Amino acid sequence: MRTRTPVVAFLVSLHALTALTALTACGSGDDGAEQPRGTGSDQAGGLGSITVLAASSLTEAFGELGDRLEAAHPGTTVRFSFAASSELATQIRSGAPADVYASASPSTMDQVVQAGDADGGPTVFVRNRLEIAVPAGNPAGVEGLADFADEGLTIALCAPEVPCGAAAETAFAAAAVTPLPDTLEPDVKATLAKVSLGEVDAALVYRTDVIAAGDDVEGIEFPESSAAVNDYPIVRVAESPNAEGAQAFVDLVLSDEGRSVLEAAGFEPP
Amino acid sequence: MTTRRQRVGGLPGVLVPFAVLAVLFLVLPVVGLVVRAPWRTIGTELTQPESLEALRLSLVCATLATLLCLVLGVPLAWVLARGDVPGRSLLRALVTVPLVLPPVVGGIALFTALGRRGIVGRWLDEWFGISLPFTTAAVVVAEAFVALPFLVIAVEGSLRAADQRLEEAAATLGAGRWYVLRRVTLPLVAPGLAAGTVLCWARALGEFGATITFAGTFPGTTRTMPVEVYLALQRDPSAAIALSLVLLVVSLVVLAGLRERWLGTSR
Numbered sequence: 001m002r003t004r005t006p007v008v009a010f011l012v013s014l015h016a017l018t019a020l021t022a023l024t025a026c027g028s029g030d031d032g033a034e035q036p037r038g039t040g041s042d043q044a045g046g047l048g049s050i051t052v053l054a055a056s057s058l059t060e061a062f063g064e065l066g067d068r069l070e071a072a073h074p075g076t077t078v079r080f081s082f083a084a085s086s087e088l089a090t091q092i093r094s095g096a097p098a099d100v101y102a103s104a105s106p107s108t109m110d111q112v113v114q115a116g117d118a119d120g121g122p123t124v125f126v127r128n129r130l131e132i133a134v135p136a137g138n139p140a141g142v143e144g145l146a147d148f149a150d151e152g153l154t155i156a157l158c159a160p161e162v163p164c165g166a167a168a169e170t171a172f173a174a175a176a177v178t179p180l181p182d183t184l185e186p187d188v189k190a191t192l193a194k195v196s197l198g199e200v201d202a203a204l205v206y207r208t209d210v211i212a213a214g215d216d217v218e219g220i221e222f223p224e225s226s227a228a229v230n231d232y233p234i235v236r237v238a239e240s241p242n243a244e245g246a247q248a249f250v251d252l253v254l255s256d257e258g259r260s261v262l263e264a265a266g267f268e269p270p
Numbered sequence: 271m272t273t274r275r276q277r278v279g280g281l282p283g284v285l286v287p288f289a290v291l292a293v294l295f296l297v298l299p300v301v302g303l304v305v306r307a308p309w310r311t312i313g314t315e316l317t318q319p320e321s322l323e324a325l326r327l328s329l330v331c332a333t334l335a336t337l338l339c340l341v342l343g344v345p346l347a348w349v350l351a352r353g354d355v356p357g358r359s360l361l362r363a364l365v366t367v368p369l370v371l372p373p374v375v376g377g378i379a380l381f382t383a384l385g386r387r388g389i390v391g392r393w394l395d396e397w398f399g400i401s402l403p404f405t406t407a408a409v410v411v412a413e414a415f416v417a418l419p420f421l422v423i424a425v426e427g428s429l430r431a432a433d434q435r436l437e438e439a440a441a442t443l444g445a446g447r448w449y450v451l452r453r454v455t456l457p458l459v460a461p462g463l464a465a466g467t468v469l470c471w472a473r474a475l476g477e478f479g480a481t482i483t484f485a486g487t488f489p490g491t492t493r494t495m496p497v498e499v500y501l502a503l504q505r506d507p508s509a510a511i512a513l514s515l516v517l518l519v520v521s522l523v524v525l526a527g528l529r530e531r532w533l534g535t536s537r
Contacts, residue, residue, distance in 0.1 A: 084504065086504040086505070087503075087504050089504075090503055090504055090507060094507075104309070154401065154403075154404060156486065159487070159501055161501055161504045161505045162504065181488065182404040182442060182486065182488060183404045183485075183486025183488050183492065184486070184487055184488055184489075184493075185486065185487070186482065186500065186501065194486070197381055197385065198385075198386060198387045199385050199386050199387070199388065199403050199404075200404075246502075265484055
């Protein structure tokens with residue numbers, strides 16, 4: 001009897017710890033996805049707090065545009081959540097508070113529009129094409145899409161559920177190559193990370209991601225990429241708590257200034 | 271156990287509403303899962319080849335990870351509870367770090383250690399041509415990494431609580447070390463060992479962050495149930511709910527087994 005009590009007490013504290021672990025895990029995930037910018041307070045005169053849910057591939061370009069909007073309108077805070085477009089579509093349909101949704105494919109945008117969560121029609125603002133990403137120095141000597149069928153290479157692709165994965169499937173179909181991936185990642189930045197870490201020999205990501213990754217990653221263009229060019233639509237979210245701010249962000253993205261930032265990041269005009 | 275009951279009976283009434291809220295808070299999400307489950311199509315959802323494959327992989331990997339934890343964890347618990355090693359509390363703190371570490375961080379840490387460019391993985395790759403990431407073995411390693419501390423703490427706790435005089439008595443009666451271990455110590459710590467094993471298995475079964483980071487996700491080799499649920503949510507939320515129910519049922523069965531063990535020995 002006496003020997004049981006410490007076990008029970010331990011289990012109770014252990015359960016508390018388990019909960020703690022889970023909480024920390026969630027917390028860190030949110031920290032990675034959401035990057036609050038500016039002061040975080042709604043000052044008078046600004047556009048208040050604008051929440052933008054955007055495809056992972058827009059991380060760098062939209063981050064820059066958010067900074068510019070905040071600088072142009074003091075008292076404005078642009079908060080981003082970057083993730084796979086399909087995951088963000090699910091979040092919006094489940095009622096996630098958001099002002100703007102920018103996705104990496106018309107089909108994920110359609111899910112939001114069909115559910116009645118879009119305010120007005122979406123506008124295609126850029127296009128993006130796929131590129132082969134290899135670790136710096138291309139240790140495995142990858143040359144083209146055909147190498148993705150090599151069993152000896154470690155290959156990462158986006159899962160077919162997310163836009164970059166759907167585009168990859170189209171590209172492989174165009175090239176008549178059956179890829180042998182070792183992992184199907186949940187979003188394009190996760191795929192890119194495996195290349196940056198040098199843990200895979202090659203991956204298919206967007207051109208913009210290769211540019212954003214800097215020196216750790218080299219890009220290889222391939223002819224079949226023109227068969228799978230993704231349109232990126234943007235829309236104001238119907239339940240937007242800040243319609244004025246949402247419109248201001250969409251206007252900036254569609255402006256000449258917005259276009260030049262996006263093209264500098266490697267996006268193509270629609 | 272009587273002292274514990276008296277304490278519970280003496281609780282100030284003001285705590286009761288909070289306790290009720292806590293129960294609702296913990297139970298409502300599970301109720302939601304059951305209510306929103308696509309009961310009409312659940313049969314076809316769950317017999318999809320991908321679902322069955324993910325479930326099979328989850329059960330196999332969690333079991334292998336638990337075996338690995340038992341082989342490594344019981345000796346470690348022994349050292350922590352009985353060993354005469356310097357810096358034992360520091361050692362205990364070190365080996366329980368994965369318990370409080372966000373699992374995703376654990377996954378990245380595993381890359382830096384056992385990845386193809388990791389401090390150890392580099393040599394594994396160079397000397398033996400072994401590359402761990404993106405394999406089923408990587409799933410087992412990731413699960414064992416996060417689950418091992420659960421087992422170690424449970425077993426260490428019961429080793430400390432076990433009455434050592436019984437072991438001494440056995441020894442004075444002429445029993446050898448192995449005999450004492452088999453016939454006295456292990457039976458004494460059996461409830462703690464069982465509880466630790468079950469918790470370790472449950473933790474391994476639910477592992478998500480370290481697995482998706484270190485092992486990636488590929489159907490049949492590395493896509494376990496939690497990862498399948500996560501991806502299904504983007505494709506088809508009702509399928510995700512159906513799959514979640516399976517994990518819920520498995521967890522409940524495990525918990526029921528644990529309660530049985532508890533009640534059976536403590537009443």
